[in-house]
Each structure stands twice: as structure tokens, then as C-alpha cells.
Amino acid sequence: MNMRSVTRSRPGRLIAAVVLTVTVATPLVVTNAASAAATLTVTQALAAQDGRTATVTGWIIGQPTATNTVLTSGYTADTAIAIADQAGETSTARMLYVQVTAAWRSGFGLLSNPSLRGRQVTATGTLTAYFSHGGLKDPTAMSLGGGTTPSPSPSPTPSGTTSPSAYYAAATGKTGPALRSALHTIIKVQTKLSYDQVWEALKDTDQDPANPANVVLLYSGRSQSKTTNGGGVDDWNREHVWAKSHGDFGTATGPGTDVHHLRPEDVSVNSARGNKDFDTGGSAVAQAPGCYTDADSFEPRDAVKGDVARMILYMAIRYEGDDGWPDLEPNDSVANGGAPRLGRLTKLLAWHEQDPPDAFEQRRNQRIYERWQGNRNPFVDHPEWARAIWG
Ligand SMILES: [Ca+2]
Ligand SMILES: [Ca+2]
Structure with missing residues (x-):
């Protein structure tokens, strides 16, 4: 099995570009923004692993398969995604591992939707360890945002922060x-x-x-x-x-x-x-x-x-x-x-x-x-x- 860790792959980008047109035709916004609570960045979510319910926005990096392993191609399952504050993040320490439960797999799993890598996602769920790593489990809402192209800016979106x-x-x-x-x-x-x-x-x-x-x-x-x-x-x-x-x-x-x-x-x-x-x-x-x-x-x-x-x-x-x-x-x-x-x-x-x-x-x-x-x-x-x- 290809257990390549986080690296860029040119073929993967080409495939993503082709599949994106399909994604645009079938919008994946499944729920409206969940709850009135403020949205956290990934950094904030990693700092608040205390079982609270929270909404977090980040960029999809890949599929976590172990504490410090995130696949960025050759996906094996639809059950989890790793997200980060920067679309180009390479350090797993700066990623939040999001559990993708059955209801969300057809829309958000990377095995079924490899083109989602690089997209912005917002998820609401429980902030707690997953793969012995900072995580968000049991999502009650998930949605895509931020357009079809990852922002070139290294900065997280100001709108995604708690006031x-x-x-x-x-x-x-x-x-x-x-x-x-x-x-x-x-x-x-x-x-x-x-x-x-x-x-x-x-x-x-x-x-x-x-x-x-x-x-x-x-x-x-x-x-x-x-x-x-x-x-x-x-x-x-x-x-x-x-x-x-x-x-x-x-x-x-x-x-x-x-x-x-x-x-x-x-x-x-x-x-x-x-x-x-x-x-x-x-x-x-x-x-x-x-x-x-x-x-x-x-x-x-x-x-x-x-x-x-x-x-x-x-x-x-x-x-x-x-x-x-x-x-x-x-x-x-x-x-x-x-x-x-x-x-x-x-x-x-x-x-x-x-x-x-x-x-x-x-x-x-x-x-x-x-x-x-x-x-x-x-x-x-x-x-x-x-x-x-x-x-
Ligand atoms: Ca003191
Ligand atoms: Ca001063």
C-alpha cells in the first residue's frame, strides 16, 4: 500500500483539475452554517481538545492513517480527513484530524472525492483526540467553502476567528x-x-x-x-x-x-x-x-x-x-x-x-x-x- 506521507504530486494536481469541473456542477454544501457559535481555526481547535462542541474551518490536506501519517494521494478510505490553516501545510502537528462518519462519506471522503484535497471545509463536531492526535469527531455538520481554488495566501481567513x-x-x-x-x-x-x-x-x-x-x-x-x-x-x-x-x-x-x-x-x-x-x-x-x-x-x-x-x-x-x-x-x-x-x-x-x-x-x-x-x-x-x- 502506498503510505507516502505529505508530499506534492503533479499527477495528483492534474487529476484534481479534471475532477473539479464535476464537483462544481454538483455543489456539496450539505447544511447551512451550523450553530451561532464562532468558527475556530485549526490552531484554535488543536488548542481546545477538551470535548467541547465546535465549528472549525480549514483546508483539506489529505487522509490521516496514523498519528503522524497523512496520505496526500492513493487514498484508502472515506473515513477521515486532515485539515490545516494553510493549504500547503506539511507538518502533521499543525493538522486537525476530522472523523468522517457514514452520513458524510459520499460527500467528504477522499477515496470517493480525491479532488477535495486543497478545498476549504467547515465541520462541526466534538474536539477530542483521534488517531492519538488532535481531532474533531462525530460531525453534525460539514460544508465546503472558499471556492474551488485554494487561496494562495498563507494567512487564515479573518472571518474564521472567534470574536x-x-x-x-x-x-x-x-x-x-x-x-x-x-x-x-x-x-x-x-x-x-x-x-x-x-x-x-x-x-x-x-x-x-x-x-x-x-x-x-x-x-x-x-x-x-x-x-x-x-x-x-x-x-x-x-x-x-x-x-x-x-x-x-x-x-x-x-x-x-x-x-x-x-x-x-x-x-x-x-x-x-x-x-x-x-x-x-x-x-x-x-x-x-x-x-x-x-x-x-x-x-x-x-x-x-x-x-x-x-x-x-x-x-x-x-x-x-x-x-x-x-x-x-x-x-x-x-x-x-x-x-x-x-x-x-x-x-x-x-x-x-x-x-x-x-x-x-x-x-x-x-x-x-x-x-x-x-x-x-x-x-x-x-x-x-x-x-x-x-x-
Ligand atoms: Ca499567577
Ligand atoms: Ca505601546
Whole structure:
């Protein structure tokens, strides 16, 4: 049996082109859009494998036959399809395996309909493991969309994302400890990246809006080529805004690879910040105009003071000590050492208010949600929640 894994095949494309004309003549839209619930991307569905019912949209990649095997030609059954946020996806880790139960096989099985590879599909069902892999089972609705040609764009469709109001439904109207707890439950559902994947993510999340070949460095504000990442002089590397020694979480998959607080920064500026707490004052930092540092603290430039604060507040709520990582909390000290604490909270709250979220920060939050982790920073979406929790 041909167990070829994910590869492109030119003959397959030619056959697909011929069969497509038949598909167009007999539309396969079987139900109307199911439920009023928001539609998830594949990234979000992979982050929410908790048995919930959800509607997910993605591109059909092939037929899963084992945990890490997806056939892209030579299909053997109509019983399952693998879908992804990008039509050209090749990593099974970024695919959702969708069970195709009997009622849907004649319309959506790849053995019967090999031309469906590359088509966009929307399915409603239970988010739970399938083939020991992120899955959607027992579909109650399936439909095709997106036209007959896969979008050349690598971006998922903005319309396929949950609106912040639906995302935060369980937190709405709460305050204090109840709000903290509701937000923690919402944002801890996420895809976790490897430290290597963080490079790729930052090139997307921190892209210079004026130059897509560049990223913008957090403290220095410099726009710099995405490809100059590394450890050399004037390279950019991965700055942990919540310094990783504060809780000693390192760079294993977890808080040390959570891109909500990881940012591109010049190697020497990253070093100048080191693991210091945040506070005002000190002397000017070389290569980072507007930043200051002294023996025990670092002050970011005005334009990102609020960004820094919201990243720290995110970390406080995301990490509550219940999933094998330390309970991270901001406090008012600048002598926290290795404790899972970061200061100074009073300054961070003031910075949060003087520098509210801007378009760059909002886009970044949205990209992390849609494309990388499937979770959001609540303080970018709802700045008022900082005072609702910390007074
Ligand atoms: Ca800002
Ligand atoms: Ca915490």
C-alpha cells in the first residue's frame, strides 16, 4: 500500500483539475452554517481538545492513517480527513484530524472525492483526540467553502476567528478573584510552541508594518531584517519580557516559549536588560533610545511601556501554578532574584494606562491567537481588566 506521507504530486494536481469541473456542477454544501457559535481555526481547535462542541474551518490536506501519517494521494478510505490553516501545510502537528462518519462519506471522503484535497471545509463536531492526535469527531455538520481554488495566501481567513466577545464570554461582568479565575481558565487553553518555533512565530507576530522583510525590536525600536536572528553582534534574539530566571522556567516548552511575552531584541540590549525588574530611572541604554537602566531595574521606552506591562499581567494570569509551572505574580519589589515574581507592579499599572494598546500590539495579539497559540492577552483586548484585578 502506498503510505507516502505529505508530499506534492503533479499527477495528483492534474487529476484534481479534471475532477473539479464535476464537483462544481454538483455543489456539496450539505447544511447551512451550523450553530451561532464562532468558527475556530485549526490552531484554535488543536488548542481546545477538551470535548467541547465546535465549528472549525480549514483546508483539506489529505487522509490521516496514523498519528503522524497523512496520505496526500492513493487514498484508502472515506473515513477521515486532515485539515490545516494553510493549504500547503506539511507538518502533521499543525493538522486537525476530522472523523468522517457514514452520513458524510459520499460527500467528504477522499477515496470517493480525491479532488477535495486543497478545498476549504467547515465541520462541526466534538474536539477530542483521534488517531492519538488532535481531532474533531462525530460531525453534525460539514460544508465546503472558499471556492474551488485554494487561496494562495498563507494567512487564515479573518472571518474564521472567534470574536473577542465570544472568547471572553465566561469572564464578562466579573471582577476581582472571579475575573482572574475565569480569565485563567480561558487563556490556559493554548497550543504550546517549541523554543525553535518561537523564531518563526516572532518573524510573523513582530513584523514591521512598513516592511514585511523586517521585525521591530521591542526596546530599541529598530526595524531589522528577519533573517538576522542569532547570537552575534547586532543580531536579534528572543527576549523574555518576564525574565526566565524569575521562576527559573528556562526555555522548555511552557512559559519560556510563550510568545505572548517573547519579543525580538538586539543581543546587547537584551543583555543590558538581563533579568532586572522593571522600574524608572538609571542611565541611558546603548542602542535603545529612551530606555534606562541602573543596578536593579530597567525602564523601557515610552512607546512600549504599556506593552511590557500587559505582557507581565498576561503571564500572571496565564500561570497560576496548576500545570507544572510556577505561579507567576507581579509585586512591588526590584529585588526578586529567582522568585517567580516581577516588579514593580505599581509602575507597570501606571505604564499600562499611559500607553494603551495600539494597532501593532493588537495585530500581534490577533496573530498569536489565529496562527500560533490559539489564546489571547486579555489586557490588550480589555485594558480595564487590569484595575478590575489589581485595583
Ligand atoms: Ca505601546
Ligand atoms: Ca499567577
